[in-house]
Amino acid sequence: MSVLKETRLALSRRQLLTAAGTGLVAAAGLSVMTARPAAAAASAEELITKIAGGTPKEGLVKVDGPEIAENGNTVPVTIEVESPMTADNYVKSVHVFADGNPSPEVAAFTFTPQSGKAFAKFRIRLAKTQNVRAVAVMSDGSSYVGGKEIKVTIGGCGG
Amino acid sequence: MSAKPRVRVPSTAKKGEVFEIKTVISHSMESGQRKAADGSPIPRKIIDKFVCTYNGKEVMTSQWHGAVSANPYLEFFCTATESGTLEFTWHDEGGETYTATADIKVT
Numbered sequence: 001m002s003v004l005k006e007t008r009l010a011l012s013r014r015q016l017l018t019a020a021g022t023g024l025v026a027a028a029g030l031s032v033m034t035a036r037p038a039a040a041a042a043s044a045e046e047l048i049t050k051i052a053g054g055t056p057k058e059g060l061v062k063v064d065g066p067e068i069a070e071n072g073n074t075v076p077v078t079i080e081v082e083s084p085m086t087a088d089n090y091v092k093s094v095h096v097f098a099d100g101n102p103s104p105e106v107a108a109f110t111f112t113p114q115s116g117k118a119f120a121k122f123r124i125r126l127a128k129t130q131n132v133r134a135v136a137v138m139s140d141g142s143s144y145v146g147g148k149e150i151k152v153t154i155g156g157c158g159g
Numbered sequence: 160m161s162a163k164p165r166v167r168v169p170s171t172a173k174k175g176e177v178f179e180i181k182t183v184i185s186h187s188m189e190s191g192q193r194k195a196a197d198g199s200p201i202p203r204k205i206i207d208k209f210v211c212t213y214n215g216k217e218v219m220t221s222q223w224h225g226a227v228s229a230n231p232y233l234e235f236f237c238t239a240t241e242s243g244t245l246e247f248t249w250h251d252e253g254g255e256t257y258t259a260t261a262d263i264k265v266t
Contacts (some may be wrong), residue, residue, distance in 0.1 A: 074228040098226055102192055106226040109235075114218045116177030116238035123228040125190070156228075157192045 044097045044104035048135050051095050052143035061094070061136045061146030072126045072156030081118035081136040081144070085111075091118035092137045100130030102157060125156040162186045162206075166247055168261035172239035180211070183232045184249050184257060190225035206231060206257075208250035214243035239265045 048056065064078040081091045090113045096106040111118050118136065126132070133147035167181040184206070191203030209221040209231075218237050237245070242265045249257045 101226050103225060105224040107224060108222040110220045112218055114213060114216065114238050114240070115236055117236040119234075119236050120221070121232075121234035123232050125226045125228055157190065 044099045044133070047095075047097060047104065048133070048145065051093075051135055051137065052145070053141070054143075056135050056143035056145040058145060060144040061134050063096075063132055063134050063146050063148040065132060065148055065150045068151040068153065069126060070153045072128070072152040072154055074123045074156070075126050075150060075152070076121065076123050077132060077150075078121045079109075079119070079134045081134075083118050083138070085113055085116055085118065087113045088139065090115075090139045092139050094118060094120070094137075095135045096124075097133045097135070098124065098126055098130055099133070101125070101127045106132075126150060126152045127155045127157040128152050162249065162251075162255075162257045164247065164249060164257050164259040166245075166259045166261050168245055168263055170262070171264045171266060174239055174241075174265050176239045177236050178239055178263075179234065180237055180245070181232075181234050182209075182247055182259070183230060185230050186249070186251075188223075188225070188227055188229045188231060192225065203252070205252055206249045207252045209233065210248045210250070211235070211237070212246045212248075213237060214241065215246075218245075239263065241265050 060082045062080045065075060069075040079094055079096060081094060083089065083091045091111050093108060093110045095108045097104045098106050106124050109120050129151045131147050131149045133145060136144045162184050164184040169178050172178045186206055187204065188206065189201055189204040191200065193201045195201050205223065205225055207223050209223065211218045219235055223231065242263065245261045245263060247259045
């Protein structure tokens, strides 16, 4: 009984040490990995709140892009906002954000009723897999948000 | 580097029709994030504003940041109201501007 206990103890001590070691490394890695996106996301969040004048409602805004972008340097993205685009009910502006980029602002579009459609298709740089979001501000002051997660194989922000 | 703009606008449209506009301009859109081979940062040079006017009236304006890809392509829409000219202007942060125009006949 005592022999068994000893071997078990010895084993567990070694296991414990290795486990602790990997645990520490993992914890350190995690904090490094999460620290930056968390900060960037916060500032995108701040910008969205500022533009929307509060928390925008979900819906109406459609962000479209590839599921997986192999090259983060040119990722085709389409934004479209549901709106009749008449003189008294139209989309004033759409702001596009990429949380995971060194700078979250991507582009902003100011539309007029003459636009006919609140639509824009363009190409953006994405540093890594992230959520691309668009905030639309309507002529009546209300705001809506939509987004899409785009997986990026090779980041597009240089070294 | 001189930027070369190209635009595609239908030559004719029916009154009230919402038509598609495609634009592209050759420009490096240097974000300022990249480093040269010797490790020195490549200076930022981007187009930060794009404006489309229809007979002098603004249809759409756009602000761009460093995350817009090189040789920026943009596709958007416009409602045909009268025959005339569409003018497209790209404004570089450094103060340079590049323009392109297209005529449209509205029937």
